[in-house]
Ligand SMILES: [Zn+2]
């Protein structure tokens with residue numbers, strides 16, 4: 001199950017479960033759209049993969065108790081800002097390769 005982490009790992013902006021700005025990599029590293037586009041260049045600083053929009057878990061119990069009321073968002077904040085110079089070096093050979101070819 002997705003962790004639904006509460007904030008952007010870089011800028012610590014709140015990303016509640018219904019946020020349309022939340023982006024995740026395949027390891028659930030979680031950032032806001034602005035950081036993914038402007039700071040990270042769609043390169044995850046932890047794994048080098050790309051990002052996609054985080055799906056939104058239903059807030060209502062439409063079927064089988066599969067909803068936020070039973071499976072709430074994670075509350076543990078992971079705030080690990082990237083260092084721009086270090087990320088530029090790390091991402092330089094990666095950022096022009098589309099995620100499906102990395
Ligand atoms: Zn951010």
Ligand SMILES: [Zn+2]
Pocket residue numbers: 025026027028029044045046047048049
């Ligand atoms: Zn990652």
